[in-house]
Amino acid sequence: xxxxxxxxxxGRRFRVIREGARLSGMVPMDxxxxxxxxxxxxxxGEIIESRGFIMGWGSDSLPEVNFTAADVxxxxxxxxxxxxxxxxxxxxxxxYLEEVVDD
Numbered sequence: 001x002x003x004x005x006x007x008x009x010x011g012r013r014f015r016v017i018r019e020g021a022r023l024s025g026m027v028p029m030d031x032x033x034x035x036x037x038x039x040x041x042x043x044x045g046e047i048i049e050s051r052g053f054i055m056g057w058g059s060d061s062l063p064e065v066n067f068t069a070a071d072v073x074x075x076x077x078x079x080x081x082x083x084x085x086x087x088x089x090x091x092x093x094x095x096y097l098e099e100v101v102d103d
Contacts, residue, residue, distance in 0.1 A: 007091075008065040010052030014097035016042045021096045023048070023067060025079030038076055041084075042069070047100060048081070056090065064090040 024039035042048065046069065053063040057078070067079050081092040 008050045008053065010050055012050045013100040014048055014050070015100050016044055016046045016048065016096065017098050018096045019044055020084035021092075022082050022084060023069060023072060023079050024082050025066075025072075025076045027073050027076050035077070038073060038079075039082075040071065042081070046070070048097070051079070053090075054078070062090045065092070 021042040022039055023042060024037070026035040027038040028034070029036050048067045048069040051066040051068055053065055055061055056064045064078070064080060067081055068076075072079060081096065083093050083096065
């Protein structure tokens with residue numbers, strides 16, 4: 001595990017600190033082996049939790065950090081944080097999240 005991946009270990013919680021972020025992933029359809037898009041905007045102050053890295057889609061995929069939060073369907077897969085504008089990356093862009101440290 002490299003230094004970038006260590007910051008996104010499963011169970012770590014983060015607060016959204018910038019407008020324009022959204023969670024986006026896939027959920028199963030009623031048709032066997034079929035998925036459909038799912039997503040929702042994140043509010044500043046909202047807490048999300050890392051599920052750690054999983055391998056992405058396709059043969060040239062990278063490990064991608066996945067998240068969960070309130071109102072994320074239990075069966076959602078490949079749930080990533082996306083900026084509202086800009087390029088997607090396997091981990092969140094700088095400036096969108098700060099770690100929540102329990103006392």
